Amino acid sequence: MLKTFRIGGIHPKENKLSAGKSIESIPIPSEVIVPLAQHIGAPCQPVVKRGDPVKVGTLLGKSVGFVSANIHSPVSGKVKKIDKAYDSSGYKRDCVFINVENDEWDESIDTTAALVRDCSLTSKEIIDKIFAAGIVGMGGATFPTHVKLTPPPGTKAEVLIINGVECEPYLTADHTLMMEKTEEILVGIEILMKAVNVNRAVIGIENNKRDAIDKFKQFAKSYPTIEVQSLKVQYPQGGEKQLIDAVLRRQVPSGALPISVGAVVQNVGTAFAVYEAVQKNKPLVERVVTVTGKQVANPCNVLSRIGVPLTDLIDYAGGLPETTGKVVSGGPMMGKAIARIDIPVTKGTSGVLIIPTLEARRKLMKDCIKCGKCVNICPMGLNPTTLMTLTEYEVWEKAEKEKITDCIECGSCSYTCPSDRPLLDYIRLGKGKVMGIMRARKN
Amino acid sequence: MENKLVVSPSPHVHSGDTIAKNMYGVLIALVPAFLVSLYVFGLNALILTVASVLFCVITEYVIQRYMLKRIPTIADGSAIITGILLAFNVPSNLPLWILAIGAIAAIGIGKMSFGGLGNNIFNPALLGRVFLLISFPTQMTSWPLPSTMAPVDGATAATVLENMKYNPEALSSVSDMFFGLESGSIGEMSAMALLLGLIYMLWKRIITWHIPVSILVTVGLFTASIYLFDPSPANNPLIHLLSGGLLLGAIFMATDYATSPLSKNGMLIYGVGIGVVTVCIRLWGAYPEGVSFAILLMNALTPLINMYVKPKRFGEVVKNV
Numbered sequence: 001m002l003k004t005f006r007i008g009g010i011h012p013k014e015n016k017l018s019a020g021k022s023i024e025s026i027p028i029p030s031e032v033i034v035p036l037a038q039h040i041g042a043p044c045q046p047v048v049k050r051g052d053p054v055k056v057g058t059l060l061g062k063s064v065g066f067v068s069a070n071i072h073s074p075v076s077g078k079v080k081k082i083d084k085a086y087d088s089s090g091y092k093r094d095c096v097f098i099n100v101e102n103d104e105w106d107e108s109i110d111t112t113a114a115l116v117r118d119c120s121l122t123s124k125e126i127i128d129k130i131f132a133a134g135i136v137g138m139g140g141a142t143f144p145t146h147v148k149l150t151p152p153p154g155t156k157a158e159v160l161i162i163n164g165v166e167c168e169p170y171l172t173a174d175h176t177l178m179m180e181k182t183e184e185i186l187v188g189i190e191i192l193m194k195a196v197n198v199n200r201a202v203i204g205i206e207n208n209k210r211d212a213i214d215k216f217k218q219f220a221k222s223y224p225t226i227e228v229q230s231l232k233v234q235y236p237q238g239g240e241k242q243l244i245d246a247v248l249r250r251q252v253p254s255g256a257l258p259i260s261v262g263a264v265v266q267n268v269g270t271a272f273a274v275y276e277a278v279q280k281n282k283p284l285v286e287r288v289v290t291v292t293g294k295q296v297a298n299p300c301n302v303l304s305r306i307g308v309p310l311t312d313l314i315d316y317a318g319g320l321p322e323t324t325g326k327v328v329s330g331g332p333m334m335g336k337a338i339a340r341i342d343i344p345v346t347k348g349t350s351g352v353l354i355i356p357t358l359e360a361r362r363k364l365m366k367d368c369i370k371c372g373k374c375v376n377i378c379p380m381g382l383n384p385t386t387l388m389t390l391t392e393y394e395v396w397e398k399a400e401k402e403k404i405t406d407c408i409e410c411g412s413c414s415y416t417c418p419s420d421r422p423l424l425d426y427i428r429l430g431k432g433k434v435m436g437i438m439r440a441r442k443n
Numbered sequence: 444m445e446n447k448l449v450v451s452p453s454p455h456v457h458s459g460d461t462i463a464k465n466m467y468g469v470l471i472a473l474v475p476a477f478l479v480s481l482y483v484f485g486l487n488a489l490i491l492t493v494a495s496v497l498f499c500v501i502t503e504y505v506i507q508r509y510m511l512k513r514i515p516t517i518a519d520g521s522a523i524i525t526g527i528l529l530a531f532n533v534p535s536n537l538p539l540w541i542l543a544i545g546a547i548a549a550i551g552i553g554k555m556s557f558g559g560l561g562n563n564i565f566n567p568a569l570l571g572r573v574f575l576l577i578s579f580p581t582q583m584t585s586w587p588l589p590s591t592m593a594p595v596d597g598a599t600a601a602t603v604l605e606n607m608k609y610n611p612e613a614l615s616s617v618s619d620m621f622f623g624l625e626s627g628s629i630g631e632m633s634a635m636a637l638l639l640g641l642i643y644m645l646w647k648r649i650i651t652w653h654i655p656v657s658i659l660v661t662v663g664l665f666t667a668s669i670y671l672f673d674p675s676p677a678n679n680p681l682i683h684l685l686s687g688g689l690l691l692g693a694i695f696m697a698t699d700y701a702t703s704p705l706s707k708n709g710m711l712i713y714g715v716g717i718g719v720v721t722v723c724i725r726l727w728g729a730y731p732e733g734v735s736f737a738i739l740l741m742n743a744l745t746p747l748i749n750m751y752v753k754p755k756r757f758g759e760v761v762k763n764v
Contacts, residue, residue: 007754007755007756007757010458012456012458013456090450169456241757241758245757251757251758251759252758253758254756254757254758256758324448325448325449326448326449326450326451326455327448328453328455332453332454332455332456333453333454333455333456334453334454335453335455336453337448337449337450337451337452337453337455338448338450339448339450340448341448353455355455359456360449360455361449361451362451362457363457366462366516367558367559367560367561367562368561369462369560369561369700369701370561370700370701370702370703370705371465371700372700372703372704372705372706373460375705375706375754376651376707376754378754379757380756380757381754381755381756381757381759382754382756383705383706383753383754385705403756406756406757406758409453411453411454412454414454414457415454415456415457415458416458416460417460418460418461418462418464418465419462419561420457420461422452424452424453424454425452428452
């Protein structure tokens with residue numbers, strides 16, 4: 001019996017077109033544009049100026065406050081300017097423009113491929129190193145990792161859960177990383193366990209990645225504190241709360257953090273970045289991105305430096321198809337549709353999904369037929385159709401009582417609705433409104 | 444980069460499920476029962492069903508296009524289903540003009556006056572049927588024998604339930620009822636055909652098991668417990684389960700989306716309610732058949748059930764190791 005989360009869930013078509021494609025490094029262009037806001041929290045303060053020479057790993061932007069992250073240069077060359085440029089948000093934001101010259105890495109970084117397992121640092125030293133390296137959640141949320149590893153006073157971590165689920169259709173970046181960097185990930189997990197002072201880690205992997213499950217089970221024999229758990233293929237298995245429910249059979253209460261049930265969850269890509277940061281002194285400057293889509297000539301998993309324009313990645317995969325309707329940064333369920341493809345790769349770019357014209361537009365919505373399908377599949381046990389109606393009629397107190405703020409925005413409801421109702425759109429709207437009301441009430 | 448890109452909020456894929464897919468799925472599930480009714484009642488069944496569908500679809504079209512001035516939605520299949528279910532609930536010798544009145548009541552009053560698909564409170568086909576039952580009691584309660592059993596054409600006989608209430612010795616065998624050889628409305632003939640339809644709808648995820656199972660289990664247990672005290676054939680749980688519109692009602696009428704609860708627990712309560720009221724009416728009420736009224740009653744309680752019976756929320760019960 002495969003474990004899975006207990007409430008709701010759907011099973012969209014997997015479309016893992018790029019599965020099995022090994023990671024290919026994409027060539028570095030002549031100019032990169034590095035946004036100073038690539039994470040949840042305050043954007044960085046630039047510490048370089050026009051004309052400064054940089055190497056791979058040179059600090060470009062310093063974090064501001066606790067919930068923030070450093071940003072390092074992904075290339076070597078000279079800083080061209082600090083100016084505003086478009087990023088995936090659709091708005092122009094501050095970025096560091098760099099003219100690329102060669103590919104020189106900072107001397108402190110160990111660029112050899114040899115596995116380094118020993119780590120004699122203390123928990124605090126590890127977290128400091130993670131903070132210095134600018135590590136953020138690589139699953140797409142980009143939450144600064146050092147914050148997650150620093151539990152609030154009064155809470156204690158019991159288990160580290162590693163998210164190797166990759167439940168979004170089309171995306172295979174994590175899968176490929178798990179196959180090619182298995183040992184490095186395991187060492188990264190060991191380091192993370194030390195950081196949060198736990199002696200038990202569980203890697204959750206969905207059952208459609210049998211090769212990764214087998215490989216990890218085999219290698220984990222040398223890492224007795226790390227278990228491998230295969231999970232039922234169901235969306236959103238990779239959602240933090242759902243993953244904890246599946247692996248630990250504990251449900252994080254409404255409004256609480258995972259640490260309240262003793263769990264700390266990290267994406268498998270983050271674990272790898274932690275390995276590189278702590279053992280190789282390598283800050284976060286590159287990541288694996290899946291470029292995919294039904295009409296894409298060569299769906300692939302590319303290793304790209306931060307700051308490379310998405311046009312380069314799309315060209316590498318065969319170019320933008322003639323009948324492209326929509327381009328999504330991320331996966332099809334929770335990714336962000338972008339208005340232009342000349343925006344740069346950032347720490348959170350897990351995938352570039354190209355959707356054909358015929359599938360790009362929504363259909364006209366009809367009346368709710370009360371079929372109840374959205375209610376049955378909501379992984380948080382909410383009532384999407386009621387929440388949409390409450391938002392439409394601006395009945396905020398009832399919406400708050402119906403726990404609209406619990407919604408994790410997974411999109412299962414809109415996906416399922418036979419009347420093509422934009423349930424998630426309204427729920428997001430209502431969520432924002434209700435959270436604003438709750439914040440104002442506190443003050 | 445000349446392409447204009449569509450920018451809309453997530454999710455960017457859809458399951459492909461549509462209202463029509465669900466409705467036509469129900470239609471397919473009704474085919475076995477329809478074929479049995481053709482076999483048992485012949486041409487009359489065909490004429491009645493086709494006429495009922497036409498009356499319902501035309502009513503919906505006329506109301507939507509000329510009164511509401513909207514694009515008609517007859518293609519989504521829901522009016523067709525109401526037509527079929529209405530026909531399945533009436534005797535096979537019902538005059539067509541009465542059927543037309545029933546269709547107008549079903550669609551006009553039962554569905555459109557509330558706001559159309561999804562907004563109605565009562566099951567439209569049942570509303571039409573009960574409307575006819577109360578307005579035309581004689582014509583609605585003369586049940587022709589199946590042509591295979593009729594000594595002469597047009598001979599009528601009491602249904603199983605009428606016999607149970609008034610004449611228990613004249614009951615047909617259980618196997619006859621299972622396979623479809625009894626007097627009654629054209630849709631309640633073959634239990635096996637109806638169950639096939641249920642399996643199809645469950646497989647295609649059009650409905651879940653909660654409503655049909657809770658209704659049938661309730662009726663079975665309730666009548667079984669009474670049978671223990673008074674083992675008259677009138678209380679036989681097996682006969683109760685197979686007779687009358689119970690299977691048709693439990694599988695196709697009570698499961699109508701708009702008029703049944705949204706949460707799984709709500710559906711179970713709804714089903715139990717229908718089961719209890721059905722048996723009460725059958726055993727102690729004035730009518731031999733109780734399913735229609737039971738479903739309509741529980742339809743009325745559905746908004747209340749929806750208000751108080753919510754789905755289990757994530758994190759409601761904090762589990763600790």
